[in-house]
Amino acid sequence: MPLFTLDEVRKTFTNGEIKEEILKGINLSLKEGEITALVGASGSGKSTLLTIAAGLQPATNGQVVFNGNNIATMNDEQIRQIRASEFGFVFQFAHLVPFLTVEEQLLLMLDVSESKLNKHEQKTEIDRILKLVEMEHRKDAYPSSLSGGEKQRVAIARAIIHKPKILFADEPTASLDSKKSKDVMMLIRELTKTLNITTLMVTHDEEMLSYVDRVVKMSDGLVIEK
Amino acid sequence: MNLAWKEMKKNKARFLILGSIVFLVSLLTFIISGLANGLSQDNAALIKDLPKGQFYMTKDSDQTYNLSKIDASTEDKILKNTQDAVAFSIQMGFLNDPGEKQRSVAFVTSTNTKSKLFPNIKKGEVVLDSSMKDKGIKIGDALTNNQYSGKLTVKGFVEQKKFSHAPVAYININDYKEIYRVKEMQLVFVPGDKSPKHITGLQSFSKKEFLNTIPSFNAEQMSLNMIVWFLVIISGMLFAIFFYMMNVQKIGLYGILKAIGIKTRKLFQMMWTQMVFITIISLVLSIAFSQIFNLVAPKGMPFSLTFETTFLLSIVFLIIGFIGATLSGIQIRKVEPLQAIQQGEV
Numbered sequence A: 001m002p003l004f005t006l007d008e009v010r011k012t013f014t015n016g017e018i019k020e021e022i023l024k025g026i027n028l029s030l031k032e033g034e035i036t037a038l039v040g041a042s043g044s045g046k047s048t049l050l051t052i053a054a055g056l057q058p059a060t061n062g063q064v065v066f067n068g069n070n071i072a073t074m075n076d077e078q079i080r081q082i083r084a085s086e087f088g089f090v091f092q093f094a095h096l097v098p099f100l101t102v103e104e105q106l107l108l109m110l111d112v113s114e115s116k117l118n119k120h121e122q123k124t125e126i127d128r129i130l131k132l133v134e135m136e137h138r139k140d141a142y143p144s145s146l147s148g149g150e151k152q153r154v155a156i157a158r159a160i161i162h163k164p165k166i167l168f169a170d171e172p173t174a175s176l177d178s179k180k181s182k183d184v185m186m187l188i189r190e191l192t193k194t195l196n197i198t199t200l201m202v203t204h205d206e207e208m209l210s211y212v213d214r215v216v217k218m219s220d221g222l223v224i225e226k
Numbered sequence B: 001m002n003l004a005w006k007e008m009k010k011n012k013a014r015f016l017i018l019g020s021i022v023f024l025v026s027l028l029t030f031i032i033s034g035l036a037n038g039l040s041q042d043n044a045a046l047i048k049d050l051p052k053g054q055f056y057m058t059k060d061s062d063q064t065y066n067l068s069k070i071d072a073s074t075e076d077k078i079l080k081n082t083q084d085a086v087a088f089s090i091q092m093g094f095l096n097d098p099g100e101k102q103r104s105v106a107f108v109t110s111t112n113t114k115s116k117l118f119p120n121i122k123k124g125e126v127v128l129d130s131s132m133k134d135k136g137i138k139i140g141d142a143l144t145n146n147q148y149s150g151k152l153t154v155k156g157f158v159e160q161k162k163f164s165h166a167p168v169a170y171i172n173i174n175d176y177k178e179i180y181r182v183k184e185m186q187l188v189f190v191p192g193d194k195s196p197k198h199i200t201g202l203q204s205f206s207k208k209e210f211l212n213t214i215p216s217f218n219a220e221q222m223s224l225n226m227i228v229w230f231l232v233i234i235s236g237m238l239f240a241i242f243f244y245m246m247n248v249q250k251i252g253l254y255g256i257l258k259a260i261g262i263k264t265r266k267l268f269q270m271m272w273t274q275m276v277f278i279t280i281i282s283l284v285l286s287i288a289f290s291q292i293f294n295l296v297a298p299k300g301m302p303f304s305l306t307f308e309t310t311f312l313l314s315i316v317f318l319i320i321g322f323i324g325a326t327l328s329g330i331q332i333r334k335v336e337p338l339q340a341i342q343q344g345e346v
């Protein structure tokens, strides 16, 4: 059984009188440990699909099945719990908490996911992950003093520190230059492979596709395997 | 993790500004309410310091105590029936000090010398409010009055006895009758919790009602109390507005925190913690400052701030701050994580 399945997912936005169906029956399964890239023209509905999959907005129709449970029928609190402990997020911007140091960003995530680790184990885990993203030397820095690439690496660290089952990434390299983009991509690949995290990632950068296992394309509100 | 604390530590300036606004508004409220209380004390300490009870004056006086003349037989009847009852009169007037300077006073005299409500004064003597000491009058000084044949010797002073912003001068009933050429007393006071008796020709007043018949008292207190409550309401709105602005700035942050799975309740707790922390520190400071002001306020300034008043107002401030912050925090509930993500960098 796949870890995550979208089954006939539809999404309609209503702007006044105009109804627009952006997703017209999406069927997509994610295989455990795989990195799936979602590509397609701007405005084709990639972000909409990703956020529905991540439980950040509801679908108009269809099923979002994670671990055998249909997220579409869960209440807000149940979805929040899944987001907090089973999902990780990376977006175009790092969205770090401005008044927390790098280390505290990760501590907060462990807090939110109700980590079972004790204080000492948490520190060790944070050190380990920060080493992986090569940010251990900026442990006590605030986001305002980090470069774009550094922020994104902290955001990635925050997205995986609680060992989520699935990592959702929406154009994580869009705000970075091409050299940094490659670094971040390589980092995501390395981390998700070592930690066995399943990844769904939106990208419009052809260069990034060499780092993923599978590419699906959005077109006319449907996905096609590439 | 204590997000509330971490944020305050990082954004000291922002919270300092909020704190100083709370501090200034509450200090202003304390000072005004101290002034209101001081003025009311200055205007009517003589009456306010009496125990609970009923005041009687004649119906024809039309609620004006110095037009009231209670005839001797009615007075006798009440005083005989009620042990602690006392008949008394108040008249504004002047005393000339040894330097022939006119001093405005409120003459007070009473019948019942056994009740300890008013001091017992012998003929030819006077007991003054202690504020007269500051005017250079000493025990043993002989004071005169233009309507009085003899001299009034100062026997002593009493603390905080004022009426209509003038120091009280207690005199003997016979001296009073000579100065004002009257036989009757204006008022009868019956101490105790009992409900007012119906006495023909007389109208009864509770202490509060009687205070309100003093012409300046009512107007003064009403405007000052109005200012105090306006300040309380304004500070409540300031709270709400400030927290609202801070929350608006943090919408993006709240969205991200929600996206990664933080509970909405945690965000409210964060806001409440900050609100209570800031408010309590500011209130403690303004209580300290208002008490210092209480000590150093110039002697002539009617200022009296009790601990109870400060405490009560502080509680009101805390409640109002809480309501203000919570109302402005309702938007936290409405924040959609998605919006924040789409809006870009916070």
Ligand SMILES: Nc1ncnc2c1ncn2[C@@H]1O[C@H](COP(=O)(O)OP(=O)(O)O)[C@@H](O)[C@H]1O
Residues within 6 Å of the ligand: A013, A014, A015, A022, A040, A041, A042, A043, A044, A045, A046, A047, A048, A049
């Ligand atoms: N909340 C919304 N309300 C109305 N229309 C929306 C909303 N979100 C997205 N859309 C529309 O859906 C379409 C797909 O958007 P999106 O999923 O962001 O595309 P992509 O990420 O592929 O560029 C766009 O035309 C966009 O205007």
Ligand SMILES: [Mg+2]
Residues within 6 Å of the ligand: A046, A047, A048
């Ligand atoms: Mg998009």
